[in-house]
Amino acid sequence: MIKGIFFDVDGTLRDFNEYGVRPSVYEAIEKARAAGVKCFVATGRHREEIREDYLLGDLKFDGYVYLNGCYCTDGDGNVVFTAPVHPSQAEKALELLEAEPFSLLAMEADRFYVNEASQAIIDMHKTLGSRTPRVNPDMTDCVKNEIYQLVIYGDMDVLDRVAAQLPLCAPTRWNEGGALDLVPVGVDKCTGVTAMMKYFGFAPEEVAAVGDSFNDMGMLKLAGLSVCMGSGRADVKAIADYVAPHIDDDGLLKAVEYILAKGLPDSR
Template structure:
């Protein structure tokens, strides 16, 4: 088995929800993989400007980044490999719908992330992410009319999200935590981003591996030959995974790599 590329989700995969840190075993594994010539990629729902803590710690360890759940992919030099943003008519329709409702929503532009309002659900997420949760601005949602918006974070549970999806007909919902759902283009996703990145580097899917833990990682694991679900992953992801490893806090990344003889 020849692995040439490995894709890693961040929250719940590289970074523990309990400690808000990357386990030492994972850090060592990443450096070992890089030394072997394996290309390492981040595949996250986070925007590019939320990855500063990774770059500060690892420098150019990662060959590239898949951000906004696949909507904006770029290499370590900043070269754009793939880009797709949300339908503006959908966004205008959706913002009109939530105008008088207590629905917190994050709007992600390429270099700006703002919310329409602050509520208890937003506060709970900040508590969950700890020090890795950046501060956010609050702004007028009319920005969607003249700024590219790559992703939304709508703070609703799974049942409630069904009420807003009709206002976003060209979009779909993917979820990695119970507090909110990510809204991305219907033809988007981490799987789409991975396919674009692999094609750019001339790497076959049979030479690729991916690690994830959330519902937004399903397409990512399906896009590669070796899809690894963390032990702390949700059940939907475990059902489609090729291998279920240990929890992130129990050295799950390193354990799976050893099981596949990559380490």
């Protein structure tokens, strides 16, 4: 019996260029809740980014896996799990800024900032439907303070070189090129989902996951039921139990209806 559903954000709960979410997404979450199923977010996004840019409209969830599993809270904002980046990796990233042509975004628990408003950053965040992060004139903050995710922007050959020099970080992709998320080795969305499952007392077979991209594959493999959105990559579709229509065709609602039909007793 499915007790919880974990949803990716971009390409799943919302289209990349949407402001807020469409009515059928509200309907989907309401249907799940009416069936007694808890609903969770699992995203590479920062919580302030979601709030400030109104990415999820007025939707509220029972828990949140942010920053690819590195910062997790319950629905009231109480911290459930964290996995900070080792300070040496942030320090090395700052050194590499002097030698390599890339831009850097650092994410603390309550804020995030970039070293410059480069064209690569502006273009990437425009495709995501979010504003360009603020520039921090003192990037040493990311060495002095606890950081939960670094993001590097630029040409992929440069980003691969940079990532190779940060051995305590694992690069996570969510796009076709131009940016890499860097999180601690061994941490991904699946790590955060597992922590949330433990917190709420769920077994893997009691959860479902819905996503569309590289960084969703771990949680889709973990979940008892997995759904890939119609806009998803072929390799993500290949591991899913069900491929939903595109979000433009009420895909999220269809995904939830599939999960409820397959994952709840007939009496429900």
